[in-house]
Amino acid sequence: MIYILSLLISISPPQKIRTNDTPNDAGGSITVEWAPSAEDSLLSGYEIWRSEARDTGFAMVGYVGRGIFKFRDLDDIENGRKYYYRVRGRTKNFEYTDFTQVSPPTIASYQWFNRGKVNTLVAVVTFMIILLYFVTTARRGKGLFVRKITGLDALDEAVGRATEMGRPVLYVPGLSSMSDVATIASINILQRVAKKVAEYDTPLIVPNRDPIVYMVTRQVVKEGYMEAGRPDSYNEDNIFFVTQSQFAYAAAVNGIMIREKPATNLFLGMFWAESLLLAETGNMTGAVQIAGTDSVTQLPFFVTACDYTIIGEELYAASAYLSKEPILLGSLKAQDGGKLIILLLVILGLIGSIFGSHFFAQLLSV
Structure with a gap:
C-alpha cells in the first residue's frame, strides 16, 4: 500500500x-x-x-x-x-x-470555408472552365470529335428495317425506376426512336414495369409523334404497364416478341437476371437487337445475344451523340477532359509514391 x-x-x-x-x-x-x-x-x-x-x-x-x-x-x-x-x-x-x-x-464557431476542401474547389473551377470552353466551341459551330458508337448509329437502320418488313419496333426501357440514371438515358433515346418511327409510320410497342416510367414513356412517345408532325398516328395502347414482378414482366415481353414478331428489339436501360431471357427470345425470332445497359454483370449476355451493344457510359452519352446539341456535346467533352485530368493525376500520384512524394495523392483526397 x-x-x-x-x-x-x-x-x-x-x-x-x-x-x-x-x-x-x-x-x-x-x-x-x-x-x-x-x-x-x-x-x-x-x-x-x-x-x-x-x-x-x-x-x-x-x-x-x-x-x-x-x-x-x-x-x-x-x-x-x-x-x-x-x-x-x-x-x-x-x-x-x-x-x-x-x-x-x-x-466554438463555424467557419465559412473548409481549407481541407481546396482541392475540391480547384477541381470544380477547372471543370467549369473546361465545360464553358467546349460549350462555347460547339455553339460557334466548330466540330467536336465524339468517337463513333455503332449501336447508336444503327438505330435508324434498325427502325428502317422494321418499316420495310411491315413489323413493329419493340422498346424495353429497362426494369428500374426513374431514379436510375440508366432509365433516364433510355428515355432520352426513346424520344428519338419515337420521332423516327412516327416519320416512317411504324408501330412502336413499349411495355413498362414501373408505373412512373410508364407515365413518362407515354408522354415522351406522344411528344415524339408530335415533333414528327404525326400526332394522329400515336396509339397510346401500344405504351402500357405490365407488372412490377421481375420475371412476370420478362415472360410478358417474351410473349410479345413471339406473338407480334417485332423486326427490331431495343433493350436500353437497367436490367438484371432477365436480360438473357429477353435477348435470347428476341434472337430466336430473328429480330435485329440493340441493347444498352450500365450493369456490368448483364453486359456479357447482351453482347452474346444481340447485334449491337451499348456499353456503360455510351448509354449516358446517347442524348448528346444523337441530338448534337451544343450544351450536351460540351458537357460530354468536358467530362472526358475531367477524366483525362484525373487519370494523369493518378499516374503522377503513383509515380510520386514510388519516390516517396504524396503530393499528387493528396490532391485526389476528398
Whole structure:
C-alpha cells in the first residue's frame, strides 16, 4: 500500500494544456491537446474534464488511452459559449494524477470555408472552365470529335428495317425506376426512336414495369409523334404497364416478341437476371437487337445475344451523340477532359509514391 501511494505521488500530471476551436467545421467542436505526463508509461489513459466556469462545475466529457494526447470534444458544444478544460492521468487501478491547469476559455464557431476542401474547389473551377470552353466551341459551330458508337448509329437502320418488313419496333426501357440514371438515358433515346418511327409510320410497342416510367414513356412517345408532325398516328395502347414482378414482366415481353414478331428489339436501360431471357427470345425470332445497359454483370449476355451493344457510359452519352446539341456535346467533352485530368493525376500520384512524394495523392483526397 505504501508502495502504491509513493508511486502515485511520483507520477506527474499532464502538462501544457491547449484548447482551440476545431478548424474547418460547422462549429460544435473544440480540440483539446496536452503534453504527456513524464511517467506516461505508468498510466492507462487521460480523462478530459469540462466546465462553463473557470473554478467550478467540471465534469468528465471524454477519455483517451495512453499515448494519445489529443481529444475532440463534440459533446453538446454550443457555438458562441465559453468552455474551460483540464486533464488528468488515470492508472489501471483507477488512481489519478493531479489535474493540469485550467485552460483559457475557448469558444466554438463555424467557419465559412473548409481549407481541407481546396482541392475540391480547384477541381470544380477547372471543370467549369473546361465545360464553358467546349460549350462555347460547339455553339460557334466548330466540330467536336465524339468517337463513333455503332449501336447508336444503327438505330435508324434498325427502325428502317422494321418499316420495310411491315413489323413493329419493340422498346424495353429497362426494369428500374426513374431514379436510375440508366432509365433516364433510355428515355432520352426513346424520344428519338419515337420521332423516327412516327416519320416512317411504324408501330412502336413499349411495355413498362414501373408505373412512373410508364407515365413518362407515354408522354415522351406522344411528344415524339408530335415533333414528327404525326400526332394522329400515336396509339397510346401500344405504351402500357405490365407488372412490377421481375420475371412476370420478362415472360410478358417474351410473349410479345413471339406473338407480334417485332423486326427490331431495343433493350436500353437497367436490367438484371432477365436480360438473357429477353435477348435470347428476341434472337430466336430473328429480330435485329440493340441493347444498352450500365450493369456490368448483364453486359456479357447482351453482347452474346444481340447485334449491337451499348456499353456503360455510351448509354449516358446517347442524348448528346444523337441530338448534337451544343450544351450536351460540351458537357460530354468536358467530362472526358475531367477524366483525362484525373487519370494523369493518378499516374503522377503513383509515380510520386514510388519516390516517396504524396503530393499528387493528396490532391485526389476528398
